[in-house]
Amino acid sequence: MKEDLFLISEIERYLEGEMTVQEKAAFDELRRTNPQINRQVEEHQLLLQELDHMGRRQQLQAQMDAIHGELDMSALRMEAMEANQAAKRTRIRRRTITNLAAAACIALVTSLSTIAILQNNSRNKSTAQYEDVRRVLNNIQRSQNALINDIKDKNKAPVNPGTYGGTGFAVSGNGYIVTNLHVVAGADSIYVQNTKGEAFKAVSVFEDISSDLAVLKIADSTFKGQPLPYALKPQSITLGEEVFTMGYPRDEIVYGKGYISAKTGFNGDTTAYQVSIPVNPGNSGGPLLDAKGDIVGIITGKQTTADGIAFAVKSAHLKRLLDEMPKDKQPKKEWSHKSKLDGLSRVDQIKKVEEFVYLVKVYN
Amino acid sequence: MKHIQDIGKDKDLLLGLAKNDGKSLEIIYSENFPVVLRMILQHNGSEDDAKDVFQEAIIVLYEKVCGGDFTLTSRLKTFLYSVCRHLWLKKLQSNHGLYALPVELEEIIPATDVIDEHEAKDEQYKIMEHAMGSLGQPCKTILEDYYLHKKSMQEIAEKFGYTNSENAKTQKYKCLMRLKKIFFDKYNTSL
Numbered sequence: 049m050k051e052d053l054f055l056i057s058e059i060e061r062y063l064e065g066e067m068t069v070q071e072k073a074a075f076d077e078l079r080r081t082n083p084q085i086n087r088q089v090e091e092h093q094l095l096l097q098e099l100d101h102m103g104r105r106q107q108l109q110a111q112m113d114a115i116h117g118e119l120d121m122s123a124l125r126m127e128a129m130e131a132n133q134a135a136k137r138t139r140i141r142r143r144t145i146t147n148l149a150a151a152a153c154i155a156l157v158t159s160l161s162t163i164a165i166l167q168n169n170s171r172n173k174s175t176a177q178y179e180d181v182r183r184v185l186n187n188i189q190r191s192q193n194a195l196i197n198d199i200k201d202k203n204k205a206p207v208n209p210g211t212y213g214g215t216g217f218a219v220s221g222n223g224y225i226v227t228n229l230h231v232v233a234g235a236d237s238i239y240v241q242n243t244k245g246e247a248f249k250a251v252s253v254f255e256d257i258s259s260d261l262a263v264l265k266i267a268d269s270t271f272k273g274q275p276l277p278y279a280l281k282p283q284s285i286t287l288g289e290e291v292f293t294m295g296y297p298r299d300e301i302v303y304g305k306g307y308i309s310a311k312t313g314f315n316g317d318t319t320a321y322q323v324s325i326p327v328n329p330g331n332s333g334g335p336l337l338d339a340k341g342d343i344v345g346i347i348t349g350k351q352t353t354a355d356g357i358a359f360a361v362k363s364a365h366l367k368r369l370l371d372e373m374p375k376d377k378q379p380k381k382e383w384s385h386k387s388k389l390d391g392l393s394r395v396d397q398i399k400k401v402e403e404f405v406y407l408v409k410v411y412n
Numbered sequence: 413m414k415h416i417q418d419i420g421k422d423k424d425l426l427l428g429l430a431k432n433d434g435k436s437l438e439i440i441y442s443e444n445f446p447v448v449l450r451m452i453l454q455h456n457g458s459e460d461d462a463k464d465v466f467q468e469a470i471i472v473l474y475e476k477v478c479g480g481d482f483t484l485t486s487r488l489k490t491f492l493y494s495v496c497r498h499l500w501l502k503k504l505q506s507n508h509g510l511y512a513l514p515v516e517l518e519e520i521i522p523a524t525d526v527i528d529e530h531e532a533k534d535e536q537y538k539i540m541e542h543a544m545g546s547l548g549q550p551c552k553t554i555l556e557d558y559y560l561h562k563k564s565m566q567e568i569a570e571k572f573g574y575t576n577s578e579n580a581k582t583q584k585y586k587c588l589m590r591l592k593k594i595f596f597d598k599y600n601t602s603l
Contacts, residue, residue: 056585095592096559101533102540103560104432108474111434112467115441121459128450135454 055085059092177353178314180230181297182214182332212412215295215334215347216240216264218404219280219370221273223248223266226366227333227408228348229255232262240266240406243301250408254373259319259365260348263373264408277400278335279387281342282367285321287311293325293347293360294398295334296407303398304331306356313359314351320359321345327358333408336360341389341397422488430477441470444489448496457500465503469495472530498527536599543594551587558584 061067062075079086214231218224225240232238232252241247248268255262285291285308292305306325313320323336327350336345345360389397428436445466452462469492476482484491544552550572557563557571569580 052589053582053585056589057581060585060588091592091596095588095595098536098540098595099544099555099559099591102537102544103556104478105471105474105537107432107560108437108471109467111437112441112470115438116445116463116467119442119445124446124449125459127446128453131450132454 055088056092059089062089063093063096177351178349178359179329179352180228180332180349181327181329181347181358182212182228182231212410213296213330214332214408214410215330216406216408217333217335217343218276218406219263219366221275223271223273224253225250225264225266225406225408226346226369227262227264228346229257229260229262230348231332231408232264232410234412235410236412238264238411239409240264241409242404242406243402246270247409254369256365256369256372259361259369261346261361261366261369263369274403276404277388278337278341278343278404280363280367281338281344282364284311284362284364285338285344289344290339291323291325291336291344292394292398293327293331293334293336294402294405295327295331295347296405297328297330299407301402301405301407302328302331306358309357313361314349317359319365320348320361323347323358323360324356325358326356331358335401335405336363337389337397337401341387341392341401419484419487422484425488426473426477426482426484429474437470440473440488440492441466444492447489447493451493451496452500455500455504461500461503465496465499466492468499468530472526475530475533476526495526498524502527539595539598542598543591546594547587547591551583551590554580554584555587555591 058075062072067075079089212231212235214227216225216227216231219226232255235252238250238252239247240250248266248271250264250266250268252262253265287308287310289308290305291308292303294301294303296302304326306323308321309324310322312318313322321336321344323345325336325347327334327347331347332349334347335343336347338344343366344363346363346366347358347360349359351357351359389400392400425436425440429440445462448466448469449459449462452465453459457465472495473492544555547555554568554572557568558565563571565577565580565584568584569575569577572580572583574580574583
């Protein structure tokens, strides 16, 4: 006990610097050699440090309490309350603004997507409005065909009436026929049949997607050419001019009469005319002739949403197509002559033209 | 420019605080308390909560300043506000199991490190306070007078009626030994 007391007083003196130099050196030595004493010293230091810390903290606390006591708490309270009220108000306002902004964004997105969908739909609708007038042949005519085949044993055309049908017309005396590309697209084999019921095998020799035209060549040796009665009129014709067409919406050739109702085709297509003429599936590829019997266009399609509105590719494109064809394939140029139909009555014109209008049958 | 000036002013205040200058403390206190009061009241606290939290934050600041390794990187206001927020969040979590303080778009600096450090010191402080409390009279007063109020042994001897300062000194050593025992019993077990 006594020793402890002595030690603690020595440590105290050591730490407070009351020792002489010799004493201090001796104590340092003692600390170095005796770890227990060293520990005592360190503990003592820590203790005093903590004590001091506590004292200062208590003093600080007391100071703060004093300051706090002098504060005008009621005023501060009021101020804080008001500030909080204001903050709450701005928070509510901010929340409202955020909500409004979110709602506006949703509205914007909705309206934009609605517009997009509507536009898309209308585009889809407009393509739906246009219909190629090629004919999907049904099986009812099979028996008739079979009958014809029996009579004409020369005819090598298959009994099957084909998958699709359209119309084509001769553009040369030696077996070149023009029809629509969409009639013969994807065809395995093509047969053409004239009003007399003679069928010939044909091959597509030239196609042009942009004007939707195809040139067929009759590949049958039994085919005998004839000079064409009509001429091609590449010039644009005037609005309201009377025109007529012949085609095969049925297995029988059908005559139709109408007039040029617009100089552009579907959706402002400048390569075509709008023609007010009755056409049906099967009329595709049929010739459009003016009153003098000149070819002015090729029937390609009609508008599904309105009656009697058909479209015809302008004859200028047919001329361009024939000019573009490779030399070895080109049909004999027989357009230079004047139409032999000028001045004839319509009935006589039809009689002459119908022999050169073919039913195009496509198998695939 | 203003920001730098503010920090300069704040640094002066901190120097004053480290030197136990009452005026600096008063300025810091009165300038920052209203903001903290507002924050605590806003988050379901009372005025007493605000006082406790704020004073604890000042203690944190004081300890940092006295430790000497403290450099003010933000404005003093921001520092105190952040510390208070963290302290209050801790208190809410421990008291009510509330976890989410509403996030606000105010300038906040991370103060977790500062608070963890403070908690270790606070622990030691509590041990010492407890040790001093259980020391009993007159030991407590003698030690306080000598070590905290820096009175001389002569004064203490007169105050407590010791015949001379040597007797008083012996008494002081005895008290110190007891304090040491109590303190380290607790200190070593708690560490």
